[in-house]
Amino acid sequence: LWRQGFKRRKLPPGPIPLPIIGNILQLDLKNMPESLSKLAEKYGPIYTLHIGTRRVVVLHGYDIMKEALIDQGDIFMDRGNLPMFEDVAEGHGVIFSSGERWKQHRRFTLTTLRNFGMGKRSVEERVQEEAQCLVEELRKRKGQPTDPTFILSCAPCNVICSILFRDRFKYNDEKFLHLMNLLNENFRLFNKPWTQLYNFLPAFRAYLPGEHKRILKINEEVKDFILERVKEHQKVLDPNNPQDFIDCYLSKMQQEKDNPQSEFDLENLKMTGVDLFSAGTETTNSTIRYGLLLILKHPEVQAKIHEEIGRVIGHNRLPSIKDRQDMPYMDAVVHEVQRFIDLVPLNVPHAVNRDVHFQQYILPKGTTIFPLLTPVLHDKKEFPKADQFDPQHFLDENGKFKKSDHFMPFSIGKRSCAGEGLAKMEVFLFLTTILQNFTLKAVGDPNEIRIKPNYVGFSKLPPRYQLCFLPQ
Numbered sequence: 414l415w416r417q418g419f420k421r422r423k424l425p426p427g428p429i430p431l432p433i434i435g436n437i438l439q440l441d442l443k444n445m446p447e448s449l450s451k452l453a454e455k456y457g458p459i460y461t462l463h464i465g466t467r468r469v470v471v472l473h474g475y476d477i478m479k480e481a482l483i484d485q486g487d488i489f490m491d492r493g494n495l496p497m498f499e500d501v502a503e504g505h506g507v508i509f510s511s512g513e514r515w516k517q518h519r520r521f522t523l524t525t526l527r528n529f530g531m532g533k534r535s536v537e538e539r540v541q542e543e544a545q546c547l548v549e550e551l552r553k554r555k556g557q558p559t560d561p562t563f564i565l566s567c568a569p570c571n572v573i574c575s576i577l578f579r580d581r582f583k584y585n586d587e588k589f590l591h592l593m594n595l596l597n598e599n600f601r602l603f604n605k606p607w608t609q610l611y612n613f614l615p616a617f618r619a620y621l622p623g624e625h626k627r628i629l630k631i632n633e634e635v636k637d638f639i640l641e642r643v644k645e646h647q648k649v650l651d652p653n654n655p656q657d658f659i660d661c662y663l664s665k666m667q668q669e670k671d672n673p674q675s676e677f678d679l680e681n682l683k684m685t686g687v688d689l690f691s692a693g694t695e696t697t698n699s700t701i702r703y704g705l706l707l708i709l710k711h712p713e714v715q716a717k718i719h720e721e722i723g724r725v726i727g728h729n730r731l732p733s734i735k736d737r738q739d740m741p742y743m744d745a746v747v748h749e750v751q752r753f754i755d756l757v758p759l760n761v762p763h764a765v766n767r768d769v770h771f772q773q774y775i776l777p778k779g780t781t782i783f784p785l786l787t788p789v790l791h792d793k794k795e796f797p798k799a800d801q802f803d804p805q806h807f808l809d810e811n812g813k814f815k816k817s818d819h820f821m822p823f824s825i826g827k828r829s830c831a832g833e834g835l836a837k838m839e840v841f842l843f844l845t846t847i848l849q850n851f852t853l854k855a856v857g858d859p860n861e862i863r864i865k866p867n868y869v870g871f872s873k874l875p876p877r878y879q880l881c882f883l884p885q
């Protein structure tokens with residue numbers, strides 16, 4: 414009995430860590446999903462790993478993910494904070510907060526992004542407007558070879574601007590370009606190897622003060638950018654007629670000013686704005702950029718998409734989200750793009766908010782959890798050609814769209830992506846609008862197109878490429 418009790422109190426098994434560096438020698442930092450899967454072969458679907466001095470519990474596979482994030486979702490819903498995130502967010506906003514502050518901001522963000530209270534223009538209209546501006550911009554390339562990286566990052570960023578600040582910017586607006594530069598540099602610095610060192614090896618922190626200060630400074634600049642717009646909004650605010658996210662937030666602050674439990678204040682407004690930009694720009698843009706690359710590589714897929722767009726939408730009206738139900742092929746392509754590219758393979762770390770019995774183990778309160786997405790999105794039992802791009806994974810034998818519980822690029826449970834609805838709308842509408850207006854043409858032989866991702870920090874990004882947008 415004593416032995417059994419002792420065993421139950423243990424953390425899940427895992428490789429023995431070395432002092433300071435933990436299990437880093439067992440990990441290929443350039444391909445973390447693969448090294449984490451190798452460890453799962455040895456230790457099973459739940460194991461303990463030491464990345465530097467930080468102890469994390471890794472969840473590997475559909476069943477264990479569901480058991481933790483859905484069945485015990487109330488316990489696995491805290492954010493597993495990493496030092497760099499803590500320094501930047503200081504617990505504010507929605508992504509890196511926990512407890513009551515997170516609950517209030519998550520609820521507010523979800524409701525506002527679902528169109529409640531943002532005036533007459535729906536989120537969909539804002540995305541449709543941006544998709545048209547994107548097409549106009551691509552037309553200017555006159556079918557010449559183009560690297561789509563910059564222009565495709567403008568569009569999702571502008572959707573967030575339109576939601577937060579009411580209006581979009583012109584692509585050559587100086588303020589917009591300044592914001593884009595800040596966000597790009599932030600993303601680049603966050604994903605540098607030394608940032609990972611900073612997060613996992615405190616012993617190295619003393620050597621990194623310059624870069625660390627730069628990240629903090631950029632985030633302050635993005636917050637200042639948001640604060641400037643907040644001040645403009647405050648001057649003309651009509652709480653009975655809010656037009657955008659900032660108006661809604663300011664109205665909420667007014668409504669709750671006498672409530673001591675309210676977490677709505679300017680500091681959290683600024684950080685929530687930063688969160689929407691950092692979570693909602695690079696993710697959507699990389700998905701669309703990767704999607705175009707995969708369609709370029711597979712001309713037969715492009716032909717089927719064109720046929721479906723011609724049949725369902727034609728060329729005389731804008732694509733809308735309602736069209737998705739009549740476009741099973743495009744729907745399957747979008748799902749397969751997200752499944753195949755597996756953009757955030759390791760997910761964002763979670764933590765347990767109390768001591769918990771889980772399987773035969775006890776995880777102490779605060780334990781960092783890595784609920785991996787790759788093993789689910791690339792599960793061969795669910796997706797027979799898991800390592801290939803094949804929209805058939807989401808189609809039944811009659812060509813109807815086929816759902817899969819394993820489709821979880823946005824994660825699952827209480828902490829799953831708060832922008833999922835918006836992101837799905839953007840990916841569908843941007844890709845459909847581009848393909849309604851253009852034929853994508855490869856610069857060389859489509860067979861030679863490289864589709865292997867570049868691992869950059871926490872994400873898998875598409876390789877750089879060029880293509881021609883030939884007007885239809």
Ligand code: HEM
Nearest residue numbers: 507508692693696697700761823824828829830831832836
């Ligand atoms: C969190 C994926 C687009 C806002 C997350 C998480 C993932 C994710 C994996 C972590 C979930 C977890 O911790 O379990 C994606 C992908 C996107 C995308 C693949 C695009 C294809 C967006 C957009 C927005 C957004 C457009 C909003 C504008 C957020 C927020 C969180 C989040 C606020 C934090 C949620 C919380 O902590 O409660 N996203 N995301 N995301 N995402 Fe997204």
